[in-house]
Amino acid sequence: MGGADRLVKLTFSGLSPLLIEEVADEGELVRLRARTPDGPVTCPDCGMATSRVHSYGERTLADVAIDGRRVLVVVRVRRLLCPTRGCRQTFREQLTGVLERYQRRTPRLTAQIGAVVRELAGRAGIRVLSALAIRLSRHSALRCLLRLPLPPLAVPRVLGVDDFALRRRRRYATILIDAQTRRRVDVLPERGAEALEAWLRAHPGVEVVCRDGSGAYAEAARRAVPGAIQVMDRWHLWHNLAEAVLKEIAAHSACWAKAGPPPNDGPRAQTTRERWHQVHGLLGQGVGLLDCARRLNLGLNTVKRYARASEPERLVRAPAYRPTLVDPYRDYLKRRRTEQPAVPVLHLFHEIKDQGYPGSFNLFVRYINQGRVDADRPAISPRRVTRLLLTRPDTLTDSKRDRLAELTAACPEMTELAGLVRAFAGLLQPATGNADRLTEWITRVRAADLPHLLAFTHGLDLDRDTANAALTLPHHNGGTEGVNTKTKRIMRQMHGRAGFPLLRHRILLG
Template structure:
């Protein structure tokens, strides 16, 4: 509704602070002052407030300045020429969208030497030229778009009374200015996948300011080194063990101290043990089991019996893998490079490496069964079977009385391979082919990856079963030596001692002793790993003596992936880079 006027000037009906009656009115100047404090508009004052429809508010505003400065000759003028009205949208108020009725004046330029006859008074603090929204509304909409994305941001802005289309948000996001660049002193570098397996980029993080400095379109050494040359002053660079980043740091910031990431050191140590176990797995599998001292009941070691189709499918898969293994070994012994074998046979790089280093065909490890509803009742089932009860339905009824929630089929399958004699319902054709429980599962070993994980864990974190497994493996002299070296290395990285630079660091001395022993241990996988550590010895020593690491960079990579997936893979690299740098 319109506002009542007093003497030709607009005003509002407002109750005073100390009431003097319902009909009391506030003077125009006091009213304008209160409206300005309630809804502040940069460089303007509110003249009139009206409601447009049922959901929108309209504010009539005017510039506070008396005159204006000519944009050409810079001379000030107070001679009005005319006025016109602009209708930009502003920030909402009380959950309602707000539209301004901005009365803009034109002034005469009284400078005879100026080429302009008239000019418009500037309102740059509030509004850009030819803009349909105020600067602060555009800033708020852009912030929502940077945080949630264009499509989600458009859906979010509608209930916030700041509606905008996804295309409008994209334009605002592309026009948003980048933050002022600051020269980082401690820089973290890591790669991230724009398209996993094909396209990778680099992320640069200021570890002291805890913010992303820049995002690069690739992870090559020239790109990173050029960035470092443009941003002088980097004193510490943390990285993974990538040779590309090492060359980039050496070329772009040769005086900076490189620090290898400790998590990647632990990862590479476990991978070294896994590579050795892949070749020696067949030999270790033949080692005898170590008897357990505890008298606890044996856990379930195998899953339920597989069907005939599953067995035949497994045999066919093993035949194919065996043929591939033999072909890889033949080519490798003939001197073909692993990369050539991978391209010829169209295999994964790790598969070719595993088959080439394996002394015997690497059988698939038997999977440990997952938790089952029968696990809490295994002891009761074993005792009743030892007493001679082989009636599955009777056993199921007993378990149900104890609270077993499963069906009788699980009990039938458990009892199937443990019967002393075939059940009456077993067909005659299958009585002679009935499978019997074997100790193959008991004598089997976990996969090389699982074993490598156990080998690098502290002994205090292992269960009695895992400790017995390691004792069985350490019956092999070479295995005992490799496991001891791996455990010493991981303990050295985990329990590093940060001391003053002037004092000798015990971690460095222990590392040097470990490096000398590893380089002459006689195990190829360990010697290769130690030679790689020796090549970047300064970065490894810095990792053991300084507090810096790439842990913060990994967190920023996780944030970058989250923003990338918000855009469903359809955004350009430039937009993703802006969101990473500007998103709150």
Template sequence: MRTESFWESMVIHCVGDVGIEAVSTSSGIVEVLARGRAGGAVCPDCRSYSDRVHGTYQRRLKDLPLGERCVLIRLTVRRFICGRDGCSRRTFAEPFAQLAGPYQRFTGRLNRESHRVVDVLPTREAGPLAVWLTDHQGVEIICRDRAGAYAEAARRGAPDAVQVADRFHLWQGLGRAVETCVAAAHRDCLRLPTPAGSTRTTPPHPTTTDPVGRRVERKKAAHALVHELRAQGLSRRAVARHLGWGLNTVLRYAAAERCQDTYRGNLPRPSRLDPFKPYLDSRFAAGCTNVTQLHGELVARGAPVTYAMVRAHIATLRTVPAGARPRPPSVRQVTGWLTRHPAALNAQDRAELKEVLARCPELDATAAHLRDFGEILTNRLGARLPDWIKAVDASQLPGLTGFALHLLRDLDAVTAGLTLEWSSGSVEGAVNRIKKIKRQLY
């Protein structure tokens, strides 16, 4: 990769009309030389286009620090001549609104209101953030994920600030809880029932047995211990403190009536081929079984798949006898159907989800709880969160109940996130970009 291309993707990737000419580093400062790429610009008064250059000047813009190094952008700005008769403005500078506003000395990446990042902390621990907040008094709103270190740092460094749990991370956590619910207790519900009158014979040996081994014995002992302490009147938090376990672990065992309900099984590993398997299935059903041809068709569609991936999947299709029932949806598929907006599902996905929910009342209840939480999140109805938590706790759904009860540990911040307008979504792109830079530097 060329140096200029790297910096264009890291520093000004979202500004299409700016290109980097050179990059130099010295004395802890990264200096980036950039200029506009557009052939011309529009006069701000008469809105007429001009490509006649009157002259140039240079702006100095301070950008987001890279590690401990300051980033300085030297931007060459052209002044264009407005040739329209009657326009009072004779010359005007080309605008770079996405990079920086007029007369600004910083790029447009500072905080949530201006969609900019102010600083990069060295670790995710509470200490550095608490010190930073103490040194920067006046912080009123802190948008964060639900990591305990961030909550503690905010209480220590800015006790008067309102902590807001980010809505994206809330929905992401709920999605993981739903996947656990589907995988732990309802994987069998995804399979189509055997048709009445089927001649399918029962194997002479049992098809399902409880897992065995030392790990299973430890889980059984842990499950029995948690329920014994709960029977003595200890709360879930008290059990966690008494045993020195994480609260999530105690919640999982406490929510499971049987030890078997805590077995999560082996979740299928995602593959780059997954989005294209329906296409391969339809082509195979239509009679095209040539792996080379199918692989070529996917590559022509831009699929990032290998020949071996296609060959392995076609091999599984060849082992299915003609007239066999279709494969049941995977746990990940059902989780995606449940967590996506209904309008984003196609007709086939909606039909398959409807069949799954009709076969399993508990998954249908899970879908109802998801819809209720989605309404709270979308319409900012945070006051309804305690009632939602009580309803989910009463349903005792694996994974989902633990997620709901875990919200009580951070109830004020979660309620604020589901009520106020603040969210860190506007700077998530910058955060991911910083992580990418960090990975490439090590």
């Protein structure tokens, strides 16, 4: 019996504060009968110890499964008499770590359920728990998650701040993390300046605030911790530059489109040229923009766009073709069609199929019908030119590098734009003198004829100290963006049915 007793104690070590009296095997259920140890218990109100028993009762709790079978613990508990006059008359004893007030599961089972639900949410969580012989509803599983203790809140020296959508375009929340360790600190139910300011005032100790270009977060940090350094995220600086570069490249498409693919001469391009002549003909007669829009049945912004263009070719865009599986075989197809103009399309398809073409016949026919074989080179869109210009030069292939050099040499503005992009990319490696180099870069932009890039520099001037800190200090907001990505996964699991307290709990538990 001594060995059996030791085996029982080892199997049910989590119930060691209880005195186990009986273990019954009931097939898919293991039922334990136990009692609390004899001894004095402290009154929860007055703190006086007592051993006077008023009555006995039973509590039934579920415990972690054993060998794929559920475990129920039936515990005989005492109701004791308080010795202090004027205090409560009786109270039921509790055992911390085993018997918690109002709970029907042991704390270790609650922690196990919460760990599963934290990763898989409600329905997926209970499906996994059912395989572990734990039966409960998704609502009970989520309540177990809410009972898990949150990690202690420690105010970081470098705070990362960003917002995420609870309901896109309607309701947003704010995530706070330690920007150095990427530990989640807190989640605020809104993204206004007042919420962040109140949190910063209640939790002093923040020295650096990493954020995006949000004016609300900037104002909150300025009011609550005026001595803290605010750092704009470098990714947002590069992203804002990329948007300005895309607009500049689209504005000069008439230049680089001539250096690259031939201009689009389809019906759409012909309509564009006709409308340009109509708009400029009316403007030459002294007709206003609004009257032009009414006479031509066009939108006012469309008329303004035509009026700003000095020639119709500036409005004709190169066809926005995406790369396809046929592109590697384009030179072979062009040579075959030159040698034998009447070669059937099906024969060409079988020839490149023998060479390793993995695509479909429909894709191949569409490629032929678009005229991409007969053109001097495949068409390229402004977005693809921007991507080439913003990519590290050492990661480009030789053909792409030559293509980029040809496109950027199409006009002086494109050449200047390429130089400015490379110069700004060099500033994204934090260094002590980057603030002065940023001033020189802004001076170069203002001397160039690049209006969209000039607008980007105006945005830098509005938040210059934060931009200087981003280019000179090693701190950034990348960890906060990563936490936001995980938060979106959590919200997809919840499908919007859970409230903010549960979402906050899941985010902070990691």
